[in-house]
Amino acid sequence: MRPLDEVFERLAGSAFRRRFRLGAREAEYLGAKGLEMVLAHGRDFIEQRLAPALPPNDGKQTPMRRHPVFVAQHATATCCRSCLAKWHGIPAGRSLSTVEKDRVLAVIERWIVNAEKPQPDKRGAKRSNLPAERRQKNSPAQ
Numbered sequence: 001m002r003p004l005d006e007v008f009e010r011l012a013g014s015a016f017r018r019r020f021r022l023g024a025r026e027a028e029y030l031g032a033k034g035l036e037m038v039l040a041h042g043r044d045f046i047e048q049r050l051a052p053a054l055p056p057n058d059g060k061q062t063p064m065r066r067h068p069v070f071v072a073q074h075a076t077a078t079c080c081r082s083c084l085a086k087w088h089g090i091p092a093g094r095s096l097s098t099v100e101k102d103r104v105l106a107v108i109e110r111w112i113v114n115a116e117k118p119q120p121d122k123r124g125a126k127r128s129n130l131p132a133e134r135r136q137k138n139s140p141a142q
């Protein structure tokens with residue numbers, strides 16, 4: 001398995017992975033259920049959709065939206081076994097070990113926790129809690 005920081009660095013360099021964001025619906029769901037519950041669902045998704053040696057429908061088993069974990073999985077390349085192999089160095093064709101399942105969940109958690117933080121560089125920054133002065137300083141190209 002590749003080191004977590006290295007994986008996140010590479011993900012940040014991918015225009016495709018970077019464009020995934022929690023939508024209003026997923027953010028609301030996360031707020032309502034709380035991180036712990038959402039991650040418990042994540043554990044189930046990993047168990048059922050990723051952990052088997054040959055997951056059913058592999059490559060298409062993760063919806064693009066509807067649950068914060070699904071969005072996080074696409075953003076972090078933990079959506080299917082080929083992405084896990086390519087990005088995380090976890091080989092396909094065999095069941096995931098407990099350590100690997102924990103690792104996938106840790107990746108998802110890190111992304112969701114990050115996604116919850118205010119992002120001054122995107123539209124909707126008005127809703128940010130940052131003071132105006134700091135917002136401006138953080139805005140690109142002004």
Ligand SMILES: [Zn+2]
Pocket residue numbers: 059077078079080081082083084
């Ligand atoms: Zn994938």
